[in-house]
Structure formats: C-alpha cells, structure tokens
Amino acid sequence: MAKTFKLEIVTPERVVYSESVSSLVAPGIHGYVGILADHAPLMAELTIGEISVTDAQGQEQHIATAGGFMQVSENAVRILADTAEFGHEIDVDRAQQSVQRAQDRLRKSEGVDHTRAQVSLLRAMNRLRVARGQ
Amino acid sequence: MASIRDIRRRIKTVRNIQQITKALKMVAVARLQRAQSRATAARPYADEMLAIMRRLASVGASVEHPLLEVRETVNIGVLVITSDRGMAGSYNTNVTRKVTEIVKPYGPEHVKMVAVGKKCRAFFERAGYSLVESYPMPSSEVGLTEARQISKTLRTLFESKQVDLVHVVYTKFFSAMRQQVTDLVILPATPPEAELDPGSEDYIFEPQPTELLGSLLPRYVDTQVYRALLESLASEHGARMTAMTSATDSAGEMIDRLTLDYNRIRQAAITKEIAEIVGGANALA
Numbered sequence: 001m002a003k004t005f006k007l008e009i010v011t012p013e014r015v016v017y018s019e020s021v022s023s024l025v026a027p028g029i030h031g032y033v034g035i036l037a038d039h040a041p042l043m044a045e046l047t048i049g050e051i052s053v054t055d056a057q058g059q060e061q062h063i064a065t066a067g068g069f070m071q072v073s074e075n076a077v078r079i080l081a082d083t084a085e086f087g088h089e090i091d092v093d094r095a096q097q098s099v100q101r102a103q104d105r106l107r108k109s110e111g112v113d114h115t116r117a118q119v120s121l122l123r124a125m126n127r128l129r130v131a132r133g134q
Numbered sequence: 135m136a137s138i139r140d141i142r143r144r145i146k147t148v149r150n151i152q153q154i155t156k157a158l159k160m161v162a163v164a165r166l167q168r169a170q171s172r173a174t175a176a177r178p179y180a181d182e183m184l185a186i187m188r189r190l191a192s193v194g195a196s197v198e199h200p201l202l203e204v205r206e207t208v209n210i211g212v213l214v215i216t217s218d219r220g221m222a223g224s225y226n227t228n229v230t231r232k233v234t235e236i237v238k239p240y241g242p243e244h245v246k247m248v249a250v251g252k253k254c255r256a257f258f259e260r261a262g263y264s265l266v267e268s269y270p271m272p273s274s275e276v277g278l279t280e281a282r283q284i285s286k287t288l289r290t291l292f293e294s295k296q297v298d299l300v301h302v303v304y305t306k307f308f309s310a311m312r313q314q315v316t317d318l319v320i321l322p323a324t325p326p327e328a329e330l331d332p333g334s335e336d337y338i339f340e341p342q343p344t345e346l347l348g349s350l351l352p353r354y355v356d357t358q359v360y361r362a363l364l365e366s367l368a369s370e371h372g373a374r375m376t377a378m379t380s381a382t383d384s385a386g387e388m389i390d391r392l393t394l395d396y397n398r399i400r401q402a403a404i405t406k407e408i409a410e411i412v413g414g415a416n417a418l419a
C-alpha cells in the first residue's frame with residue numbers, strides 16, 4: 001500500500017475534506033503541483049483549477065477550486081481554498097448559465113470589467129469541467 | 135376601579151403580546167444555534183490563515199503593500215454592523231453608542247460610514263454622517279459573497295486614500311447571555327507577529343514569500359469582515375433571545391396579576407349580589 005499523508009481542505013465557510021490520502025495534485029499558480037507522502041515543506045499559492053485526490057483506498061476524487069493557498073509540512077497538507085466543491089456537488093445547469101453569462105459580458109465591449117468577467121468565465125468553465133469529470 | 139370588562143380586555147392584549155414575544159424567542163433560539171455552528175465552522179480557516187501569515191512573517195517577508203500603509207489619520211472609515219430588525223434589547227444601541235464615541239474626535243466631515251443593517255443606517259443618517267454604502271443584515275445567514283463585497287468596499291476606500299484608518303464595530307459573541315461590542319482596526323492591516331520558534335523546517339515558497347503575503351492580505355481582511363459578520367449575527371440572536379425571554383416572563387407575571395384582580399372583582403360582584411338577594415329576602419320576610 002502506498003504511503004499516506006493527511007490532507008485538509010478548508011474554505012472560509014467550512015472544512016470540506018479531511019482524510020488520509022496517498023497523492024494529491026493541486027493547481028499552483030505556476031502550474032499543477034503533485035504531492036506525495038514525505039514531500040518537502042512547501043507553501044504555494046493556488047489558482048483556479050482542479051484538485052485531484054487519491055485516497056488511501058486508491059479512490060480518486062476531484063474538487064473544483066477558485067484558488068487559495070497550500071501549506072505542506074510534516075507530512076500534512078493544508079489547503080486554504082476560496083471555494084472548494086466536489087465534482088458531484090456542482091450544479092451543472094448553474095455552471096453552464098454562468099459560463100453563458102460571462103461570455104455575454106465579455107462580448108459587450110463597453111461598461112464591463114473585462115478582467116473580472118474573464119475570471120468568472122474561467123471559474124465557471126472550471127466548475128463545469130470538474131462536474132463532467134473531464 | 136377598573137371594570138371586569140376592562141380587565142378582561144387587558145388580559146387578552148397582554149396574552150397576545152406574550153404570544154408574539156414567545157414566537158420571536160423561539161425563532162431566535164433556532165437561529166442562534168445555526169449562527170453559532172456557522173461561526174464555529176469558519177474558525178479553522180481563520181486559524182490556518184493566521185498560521186500561514188505568522189510563518190511568512192518569520193521568514194522575513196515584508197512588503198510595501200497598499201493595505202499595510204500607515205498614514206497620518208485625518209479621515210476614518212467605520213464599518214458598523216447592526217441588525218435589520220429590532221426587538222433585541224440594547225443590541226443596536228450599544229453598537230451605535232460605541233461608534234459615536236469613536237468618531238467624535240474626527241468630526242462628521244472626516245468620517246465615512248459603511249453600514250450593515252437597517253438600524254444603524256437610520257441612526258447615522260439622522261446624525262448626519264456620510265454613508266458610503268449600506269447593506270442589509272441577513273437575518274438567517276451571512277454569506278461569504280456579501281462579506282467579500284463589504285471588504286472590497288473598505289479596501290477600495292483605504293487604497294484610494296479616501297480614508298486613512300478603518301474601524302469595524304461589531305458585537306462579539308461569548309454566549310447567549312453575554313455579547314460585547316468590539317472595536318477593531320482592520321486597515322492598515324497589521325500582520326500577526328512572527329512565530330517565536332520558527333522551527334527547523336525549510337520551506338519552498340511558490341511564489342516568493344513577499345508575493346504570497348501580498349495575495350494573502352486582501353483575503354485576510356475578507357476573513358476578518360466575514361468573522362465580524364458571523365459573530366454579530368450570533369450576538370443579535372442571542373440578544374434577542376434574552377430580551378424576548380424576559381419580555382415573555384414579564385408578560386406572564388402581568389397576566390397573573392391581572393387574573394388575580396379579575397377574580398377578586400368578580401368575587402366582590404358575586405358577594406354583593408348575594409348580599410342583595412339575602413337583603414331583599416329578609417325585607418320580605
């Protein structure tokens with residue numbers, strides 16, 4: 001059996017995940033970061049993307065996040081996520097609607113905060129991707 | 135002396151009032167539990183964030199971040215958190231009193247208010263302070279989205295130098311019986327002290343500690359605003375519960391007293407009637 005480590009994912013609202021896992025892939029701002037047991041101490045900023053977790057039983061799980069921070073130390077990983085949702089928790093229809101909304105906003109050139117619209121588009125597309133398990 | 139009918143009417147009125155206060159009390163109890171569990175659920179994130187900031191401070195991350203800039207204080211911003219609804223004892227008055235105290239030395243033209251909850255909005259509009267923005271205070275749940283919005287308003291005020299200091303006045307929750315008005319300066323942000331014992335661990339930072347701290351700071355302010363909202367909500371329900379419990383109790387006492395009066399008068403009337411009948415019978419005999 002693969003060596004495991006403790007993973008905790010917390011959002012400002014609640015503790016989303018707290019289990020022993022054998023591997024983790026998280027969306028660092030400079031690209032995806034893979035973590036296995038006995039990783040060196042690390043502190044990283046995360047961006048919009050998908051957190052993939054393989055638990056002690058070899059089950060894989062996918063969590064959509066909108067960014068945050070990750071701290072790895074003493075064989076424990078703590079992720080402070082702005083948002084974190086399991087793929088099966090995501091409302092696909094709603095995600096689709098927000099993709100649509102963001103795209104509409106981007107098409108209009110005036111009176112729109114472009115960066116903000118872009119970020120919300122990315123966020124919505126990410127949620128959709130995770131929900132569909134792609 | 136009040137007539138039987140008057141007393142009966144008063145008993146009915148008091149009973150109606152008691153029903154209302156009792157209902158309000160039950161609602162407050164239920165909401166208090168929810169608010170409390172949400173406040174507890176938010177704690178791990180806040181603790182963890184503090185831990186990370188400490189860690190960054192101990193590796194000497196120092197930044198020239200706009201949110202950290204200490205300026206001479208001429209204009210201040212105040213975020214005031216009260217409720218939308220009353221019937222919560224002195225909950226709202228305590229907050230507004232504290233705010234009045236804080237802003238006194240600055241004068242109305244140097245104060246910008248951000249109000250949460252109808253109660254303080256009305257108060258400060260009357261007092262003539264400029265309201266930058268006002269938000270409703272949700273009675274059942276405080277969302278993170280709202281907290282972020284409010285926090286953003288505050289950060290913009292501070293970063294654009296419209297204000298040089300931002301206070302948050304909210305009510306800290308200790309228990310259903312005890313809440314305390316608290317004044318917290320959230321901007322300029324003061325990052326927590328470095329860890330006393332940094333340990334031997336050698337961290338890899340991605341990106342550099344300075345940049346990390348820079349992106350942590352706005353979130354740190356968000357978290358503090360969110361926390362203040364959660365605590366205030368729990369306090370509001372706690373205060374309402376206490377106020378409504380005592381209101382229900384005094385209504386009960388009043389009903390008892392009125393019922394006693396009612397019975398006494400009724401008894402007197404009956405006695406009088408009997409005396410009259412007996413008197414009449416005696417006169418005939």
